Amino acid sequence: DVKVTQSSRYLVKRTGEKVFLECVQDMDHENMFWYRQDPGLGLRLIYFSYDVKMKEKGDIPEGYSVSREKKERFSLILESASTNQTSMYLCASSPRPSGSSGTQYFGPGTRLLVL
């Protein structure tokens, strides 16, 4: 069974804290993604990675960074959390080659509240 897990379901942090969100997939997928999901705005891509140590900016990378040291793990880092980063964060993975399907497999999400 396809599995994408995220380290926390809920997080509460204070403004200025450094925040780490972890995502692990057990499907040997090459591609991994971080989105934020906000009401009325849908899913917006923050960063993605198509291989170990490779990363590409998505549509809204400002204030975020990522790390992919191992194929199965993709971390999202908020260097200095701000209140406007309060959101639901979704991790996803997909296999390569991309032509086989566009299916992305999603984790359960991490709801982050920044006070």
Added chain:
Amino acid sequence: AQRVTQPEKLLSVFKGAPVELKCNYSYSGSPELFWYVQYSRQRLQLLLRHISRESIKGFTADLNKGETSFHLKKPFAQEEDSAMYYCALKKGSGAGSYQLTFGKGTKLSVIP
């Protein structure tokens, strides 16, 4: 740049009534289109892909390249269809073809 538009934030229908969730896209190449669904307290999951031409849970969607649309339809809504639906576009090939561009979503509410 590609874009996906879902004009309705919220759609309410009665049980047994037909459902149509609208999706329009803009992309100059040959896209692949998808519908993803998120039920309450569940993770986002793929519902169907245009390339498969399949019917899932009674839902179908036809890609209309002339109208650049990919509307999701079901003839008779069920209460369990209540969920958030996202339309998504993938570039057919080339750089970035593993990325999806999502619409803002439509919340479907089926009234008993």
